[in-house]
Amino acid sequence: MNATGPRALLRRRYGAGPLHLVLLAASFALAAYAGVRLLAGDWLGVVVWFVGAALIHDLVLVPLYAAADLALRRGPGRWWPASVNHVRVPAFLSGLLLLVWFPLIARPRRYEPASGLSPDVFLGNWLLTTAALFLLSALWFAVRALRLRRRATKVRPSASH
Numbered sequence: 001m002n003a004t005g006p007r008a009l010l011r012r013r014y015g016a017g018p019l020h021l022v023l024l025a026a027s028f029a030l031a032a033y034a035g036v037r038l039l040a041g042d043w044l045g046v047v048v049w050f051v052g053a054a055l056i057h058d059l060v061l062v063p064l065y066a067a068a069d070l071a072l073r074r075g076p077g078r079w080w081p082a083s084v085n086h087v088r089v090p091a092f093l094s095g096l097l098l099l100v101w102f103p104l105i106a107r108p109r110r111y112e113p114a115s116g117l118s119p120d121v122f123l124g125n126w127l128l129t130t131a132a133l134f135l136l137s138a139l140w141f142a143v144r145a146l147r148l149r150r151r152a153t154k155v156r157p158s159a160s161h
Contacts, residue, residue: 053099065091086141090133094126101126 010018038046068091072084098105104122112118 061095065095082144083141086137090130090137093133094130097126097129 007018010021014021069084069088072087101122104119105126
């Protein structure tokens with residue numbers, strides 16, 4: 001059957017269904033609205049921050065975490081492929097939190113007078129959160145390793161029959 005209706009034409013021309021197009025248009029409209037609201041204040045500072053963040057991400061951070069990931073995958077010891085994720089996931093979440101909270105972690109001079117709150121707690125909280133993420137991931141890794149070891153010892157005696 002060869003569909004020839006408007007939906008089929010849209011899917012052939014656009015590559016996805018109409019709901020995808022509507023959601024994409026809505027997300028662009030929301031991003032445009034947020035951009036207009038954001039740029040209404042210090043537009044030059046916001047533009048410099050976005051361009052700087054994109055350049056730092058692409059030119060510094062991507063090669064850095066790609067090299068770290070490669071070192072983890074080729075590192076010493078016997079790693080099974082899923083074990084690398086126990087470093088990737090907390091590192092990603094910690095980096096994401098740093099990206100979101102960096103303006104407050106960097107202690108801007110304008111924050112305290114505008115809000116009445118001290119920005120001194122954000123760096124410590126981010127470091128504690130990062131430590132907790134890596135600790136939780138290490139515990140999860142240990143539990144998985146113990147479970148795999150127990151399964152391996154249960155399978156060996158029955159395989160010798």
